[in-house]
Amino acid sequence: MPLTRYGFIGTAQAFDFTESYVALGNFNDNFRRLDEKITDLPGSVGGHDEQGTGIASQRSGVVRQELTLVARSRAQMSARRDAINGMAGWGKQRLYMQPSDSAAEERYCDARIIDIEYDKQEDRFSDLHQPFRITWSVSYPRWLTEGSVGAIWGIALYGQAEWPGIALAASGVLTETTLTNSGNAITHPQITIACSGSQTAENPTIQRIVDSVVVDEVTRTMTLGNSETLVIDARDLSVLYEGNDAFDSAFDYDHPEWMRLLPGSNTIRVVFANSGDAATVTFKYNDAYYGV
Numbered sequence: 001m002p003l004t005r006y007g008f009i010g011t012a013q014a015f016d017f018t019e020s021y022v023a024l025g026n027f028n029d030n031f032r033r034l035d036e037k038i039t040d041l042p043g044s045v046g047g048h049d050e051q052g053t054g055i056a057s058q059r060s061g062v063v064r065q066e067l068t069l070v071a072r073s074r075a076q077m078s079a080r081r082d083a084i085n086g087m088a089g090w091g092k093q094r095l096y097m098q099p100s101d102s103a104a105e106e107r108y109c110d111a112r113i114i115d116i117e118y119d120k121q122e123d124r125f126s127d128l129h130q131p132f133r134i135t136w137s138v139s140y141p142r143w144l145t146e147g148s149v150g151a152i153w154g155i156a157l158y159g160q161a162e163w164p165g166i167a168l169a170a171s172g173v174l175t176e177t178t179l180t181n182s183g184n185a186i187t188h189p190q191i192t193i194a195c196s197g198s199q200t201a202e203n204p205t206i207q208r209i210v211d212s213v214v215v216d217e218v219t220r221t222m223t224l225g226n227s228e229t230l231v232i233d234a235r236d237l238s239v240l241y242e243g244n245d246a247f248d249s250a251f252d253y254d255h256p257e258w259m260r261l262l263p264g265s266n267t268i269r270v271v272f273a274n275s276g277d278a279a280t281v282t283f284k285y286n287d288a289y290y291g292v
Contacts, residue, residue, distance in 0.1 A: 002027065003065055004106065007093040015087060017067070021080065025066035025131075031141040031185075032290050034058055055186070057256075061141025063095065063111055069130045077127050084132055087113050095136060097143060097292045107143035107292055111136035140235060142185055144286035164282070165192070170201075170270040171278040176209075177268050179283055181261045187288035188234035189259055191218070195279045197227045202273035204230060206281070208259060209267040217254045219271075220246065224279060234258040261285055 002024040007014035017024060034056035038047040069084065071077035095111040098104075115135040120126050168177050181187050193204045205219035218232050220239065231240040232251075237258065239247040253259075270281050 002098065004096045004098050006087065006095050006111075007090065013087075013090045013093060015083065017065075021070045023068040023070060025068065027063075027065050029061060029063045029138075029141075029291070031061045031138075031143065033061075058141060061109070061138040063109065063136040063138060065134050067132050067134070069132065071128055071130075074127045077130060081118075081130060084118075084134075085116055087134075088116055095138075099292050105145045107145055107289060109138045109143055110140065111138045142183075142187065142286075142288040142290070143292050144187075144288055145183070146286070165190075165284040166282065168270065168281045168283070169278075170272070170281045172275050173272055173277070175270045175281075177270075179261055179266045179268055179285070181263050181266065181285070181287055183287035183289045184263050185288040185290045186257075186260045186262055187285050188257060189261055189283045189285035190231065190233045190235065191259065192229060192231045192282040192284075193224060193279050194229045194282070195224050195226060199278045200225055201277040201279040203271075204279065204281075205271040206232070206259060207269040207271060208261075209269055214254070214269075216257075216259050217252075218258050219252050221250045221252075232258070234260070 003017045005014065005016050005018070009016060016022075035058060036056065040047040069077065069080045071080055090113065092110055092112045094108050096106050096108045098106055113134060114137045115133075117133040117135075118126075118130060120130075166177075166179065168175065179189070191206055193201065193206075195201055201224040203219060203221055204224055205217060207214045208216035218234070220230060220232075220241075222230075222241070224230055228242055229240075230246070231238075233239070234257065237247075239245070239251050268283070272279075
């Protein structure tokens with residue numbers, strides 16, 4: 001199914017692909033392109049697989065869409081070309097797509113236009129029917145649904161409320177919960193650890209458990225004090241303590257992706273150093289898909 005919109009409709013930076021004068025053509029993305037990391041071994045058969053038996057790593061993604069603008073006059077086409085070409089200066093915006101199931105929730109990615117191509121062909125009446133080829137780059141190559149975290153990732157924008165996330169009242173040395181990723185691709189949560197005015201938490205640690213084994217872990221060696229907050233963002237690979245950068249030697253992780261939520265149910269464990277430690281741990285994440 002086609003793209004539906006780019007940007008936020010109702011703002012100055014928005015384009016609606018469902019308009020009657022837009023005819024969408026071929027679409028593709030490369031969100032299923034994974035990296036091979038095999039080192040050939042001289043004098044031997046085959047090579048060394050640097051990723052072992054794990055999931056292959058993934059580079060940034062690309063989305064491409066062909067479309068044709070239709071106009072009733074050359075003046076109208078000039079205005080419509082200007083609207084398309086102007087998107088080159090928008091920076092990163094949200095790009096929406098409707099799955100083949102029209103009743104399914106829209107999916108989106110955060111994308112930046114890197115190429116807008118078109119050829120003016122006077123002998124083919126391109127002033128009335130103008131083909132375009134648009135290419136976006138996507139730093140996080142996933143199609144996401146808004147059902148998990150609301151309309152905006154981590155912020156409130158254009159009157160849309162920030163999603164509160166899934167909050168866990170963690171206390172003592174160990175608290176467990178289950179997080180569900182309803183998509184078919186790995187997704188990465190933003191984790192906020194917040195102490196109230198009467199709480200403290202020493203060495204806050206978040207783990208993902210599979211068959212009683214810790215497979216992902218993020219931790220910071222510190223004491224989170226009264227009314228203090230630590231944010232560990234596994235998508236942006238950032239750590240903030242009281243709003244300041246805290247990605248330093250006190251922070252540690254086991255996997256290069258920090259914390260992964262696989263499709264289905266994920267057992268999550270919150271670990272503190274002391275029986276009297278307590279904090280509210282909030283998880284924000286999207287259901288993620290490799291395609292649409």
